[in-house]
Every structure is written in structure tokens, then in C-alpha cells.
Amino acid sequence: MNYAVDPDIAVARTLPGTFYRDEGAYALARERVFARTWQWIGDSDDVAAPGSLSPREMLAGCLDEPLLLARDAAGTLRCMSNVCTHRxxxxxxxxxxxxxxxxxxxxxxxxxxxxxxxxxxxxxxxDFPSASDHLPQVPFGELGSQLFASVEPAAPLDDFLGDVRSRLGWLPLHGFRHDASRDRDFEIQAHWALYVENYLEGLHIPFIHPALNQVLDFSRYRSELYRYANLQLAPARDGEPAFDLPRESPDHGQRIAAYYYWVFPNLMLNFYPWGLSLNLVQPHGIARTRIAFRTYVRDASKLDSGAGSGLDQVEMEDEEAVEAVQRGVRSRFYRHGRYSPAREQGVHHFHRLLAEFMAS
Structure with a gap:
């Protein structure tokens, strides 16, 4: 099926409802989308010392690829297959x-x-041993202490994360500390792409997130699009918590409540004055998705304030909306939607990337 989306958002139609119902499309996305993009595989805390080994699983429930992080005596960190080349x-x-x-x-x-x-x-x-008896090396890279790997990346990691690095290079990402007590895992009965779409547009904020809407200046809320990522820049209302931006920040002089980064296809990096809420969307079936929330704290004194507070409530509000849409896309009467040129640039961008990867 052709999932082409017109590049002109003013005339484009969304992905067809059949995309969210088609088991074949779901299976195809596993290889053409997820296996060719960079997947978050956790942080490097437990492989900091030479001689450390740490097993990881790339996108559990979807790719299920066993990986192994290993730091040798010289301090070099590698990512390789965790599967013995014998049996x-x-x-x-x-x-x-x-x-x-x-x-x-x-x-x-x-x-x-x-x-x-x-x-x-x-x-x-x-003819033993040969190169095939060594463990396959897996492409991987880092953003601060966060680690990413790919089965067969369509582009280098910097093409996906470079815009985050350049915009937030002033943040001491290596100094963020994991707070496991704030971690959450949510499971929703909906297609993974519907959850991503909901994240990528601010249009719904005034209607389903009343508390969040009170701290954001929605009139100045905007999206910026990159090749494989986009940013929703969320200004704070007067009097509400905001970043103390240094002069080297390109946003110096503005009051920013949050940087909401999305990295194609399934990663959200939500930066608040207190630190990072990292959200990984894990497809577990055509209408079942797990979302992993992981919390990395920079300044604990700023927790539970501003846009970065009440995240569990925001999640519940989002899940209710996404599950309602999941029921709707099953309708025989739903074909396509249209995009708001003012507020849904991120969804249009996402759909264009999906169509590109699904076709190649």
C-alpha cells in the first residue's frame, strides 16, 4: 500500500485509517522503520568501569535484539551481539x-x-576460526550518558540527534542522575503511531491538559522540524518556572518552560529545568504499546514545579485520548484526516518520514 503524504501541509491528508489496522504494515514497519533507526538502549552507568559487561535488549517487544555492552581494560566501550556465534x-x-x-x-x-x-x-x-566466529559489532553512539544502537541505521546517529546536541550543548548531560523511584511504565491499548502523533502536536493542550496549559504560554508555543527529529518549544507564562539560560544558548533571553524533542520514530526527550524525562515508545502489537518513562535529574530542587510537574496526570490524559482515537480508526467510515498548518507540523513531519521509510 502506498502511504505517500503530500509535502504541502496545507493540502495534505493524513495516513489512512487502514495503516493502523493492517497487520502487514505493522510487520513491515518492524524491519523498515525500527531496524533502520537508532533505538535507546539505556544509560552507561553500569558500564563505567573497565571490565564491565551489561546485557541490553533493543526495543523489547518489537525488535527483541539481544545486545551486550562491554568496556575493555583500556576503557573503550563497545556494543555487540549478545548471541554466541557457535549455537x-x-x-x-x-x-x-x-x-x-x-x-x-x-x-x-x-x-x-x-x-x-x-x-x-x-x-x-x-578454516576455523574465521571472522564469522567473532561477535558482530553493533552500531552505537552516545548523547551524554544515554546510549543508542541500531541494527542497520539509515543514517548516522548525529543526523538524528545532532540538533539536540547543538541546541542544548550548554546542558551538562553527563551530570544528570537516574532517579529510578520516578520511573514509570505504562501500557495502552492503541497503535504505537497514534501515541507518537498525540505527542507531536500542541493543538490538544488547551483541551485535555488544563493544568499544563496554566503554566505554558500557548500563544508562543511552536514547532521546529529537522531531518529525523523535531522540537516543540514551550515558553513559560509569566511567573512560572523556566530555564535559566546561559548566554551561549540560542534561546538566551527567552523564558522556556520545556524543550520537547522527538527523535524518529519512537523516542521523546523532554528537558525541564530539573532534568530529563525520557520516554521510549515500545510497540507490543498492532493495538498494544508500552511507554517507558525514565527520569534523569539535574537539579532536584526544581522537581514537581512548572511544565515538568504532574507528568503522571498528563500521561493519563494523553492515554485516554489516544485509546479513544484507536477505537475511532477502526471505523469503516474513517478514511483520512487533515493537518492544522499552525499546530500539526510535527504530525505531518512524522507521517512523511513513515511514508519514506515504509517505501524503501
Whole structure:
């Protein structure tokens, strides 16, 4: 099916309702969208020391790709497959410290760079070992202490995150600290793309987020579009909490309540004066989605104030709306919608990227 979206938002129609109902489209997106983009795989806190190993799973419930982070004695951090190249046993089950990686099944061993170093009972094997016996290296990169990996990236990580780096380079991202007590996981009965669409437009804020609307200056709320990301810049009302922006910030002189970054296809980086609320959208089925909220604190004294407060309530309000839309897109009478040129540039951008990736 052709999911083309007109580049002119003033005349464009949204993705058809069939996109959210088609099991074939959902399966195709797994390989053409998620496997070719950069996925968040957690932070680097447990692999800070040489000799650290930490298993990760790339986009659980969708890609389910077992990965392994390893920091060698020289301090180099690598991301590689966590699957033994002999018989596909998972190698490392929990974070640990080690001088080598050893498979518990048949004792094949690898160094912390992923090179196979030992295998019993293979003396008679010809052309062994070969490059295919080493652990595959997985493309990965960092934003502060946050780590990202991809199966087969369509573009370098900087093409996805470079605009975040340049806009917020003044923030000490490595100094943000994970507060697990504030982490949340939510499961909704809706297509993953509907949740993303809801995030990407400010049009609904005055109607379903009354408390949030009281702290934002909605008249100056705006979106900025990049190649694989976009930003919703949320100015604060007079008297409400805002960033203390340094002179090197391109927004110096403005009162910004929040930077809402979305990175294609399923990551939200919400920066508040207190720190970062990172939201990962995890498809678990055509009408089932898990959203992981992870909290990284910069200034605890600013928690629970301004746009970065009451996040659980905002989430509940969003979920109610998204699940209602999920029921609506199943209607035989729904075909397409239209975009608000003033408020839905982000949704149009998202749909254009989806159509691009689904077609290639």
C-alpha cells in the first residue's frame, strides 16, 4: 500500500485509517522503520568501569535484539551481539565484571572486543576460526550518558540527534542522575503511531491538559522540524518556572518552560529545568504499546514545579485520548484526516518520514 503524504501541509491528508489496522504494515514497519533507526538502549552507568559487561535488549517487544555492552581494560566501550556465534546461546545474563566473555553452553570464549579466543573440540575444523566466529559489532553512539544502537541505521546517529546536541550543548548531560523511584511504565491499548502523533502536536493542550496549559504560554508555543527529529518549544507564562539560560544558548533571553524533542520514530526527550524525562515508545502489537518513562535529574530542587510537574496526570490524559482515537480508526467510515498548518507540523513531519521509510 502506498502511504505517500503530500509535502504541502496545507493540502495534505493524513495516513489512512487502514495503516493502523493492517497487520502487514505493522510487520513491515518492524524491519523498515525500527531496524533502520537508532533505538535507546539505556544509560552507561553500569558500564563505567573497565571490565564491565551489561546485557541490553533493543526495543523489547518489537525488535527483541539481544545486545551486550562491554568496556575493555583500556576503557573503550563497545556494543555487540549478545548471541554466541557457535549455537546462538545468550552469553551474558546480568551486569557483571569480567576479563573475558564465556558461553556457559559449550565454553566458547571471547575477549571484551568480541574476538573469539578459545573453543574446545574444534581442532579438526577447517578454516576455523574465521571472522564469522567473532561477535558482530553493533552500531552505537552516545548523547551524554544515554546510549543508542541500531541494527542497520539509515543514517548516522548525529543526523538524528545532532540538533539536540547543538541546541542544548550548554546542558551538562553527563551530570544528570537516574532517579529510578520516578520511573514509570505504562501500557495502552492503541497503535504505537497514534501515541507518537498525540505527542507531536500542541493543538490538544488547551483541551485535555488544563493544568499544563496554566503554566505554558500557548500563544508562543511552536514547532521546529529537522531531518529525523523535531522540537516543540514551550515558553513559560509569566511567573512560572523556566530555564535559566546561559548566554551561549540560542534561546538566551527567552523564558522556556520545556524543550520537547522527538527523535524518529519512537523516542521523546523532554528537558525541564530539573532534568530529563525520557520516554521510549515500545510497540507490543498492532493495538498494544508500552511507554517507558525514565527520569534523569539535574537539579532536584526544581522537581514537581512548572511544565515538568504532574507528568503522571498528563500521561493519563494523553492515554485516554489516544485509546479513544484507536477505537475511532477502526471505523469503516474513517478514511483520512487533515493537518492544522499552525499546530500539526510535527504530525505531518512524522507521517512523511513513515511514508519514506515504509517505501524503501
Amino acid at each position: 546462538a546461546n545468550l552469553l551474558v545474563a546480568a551486569p557483571c565484571r569480567a576479563e573475558q566473555i564465556r558461553c556457559r553452553y559449550h565454553s566458547r570464549r571471547f575477549d571484551l572486543a568480541g574476538r573469539m579466543t578459545f573453543m574446545p573440540e574444534f581442532r579438526e575444523a577447517r
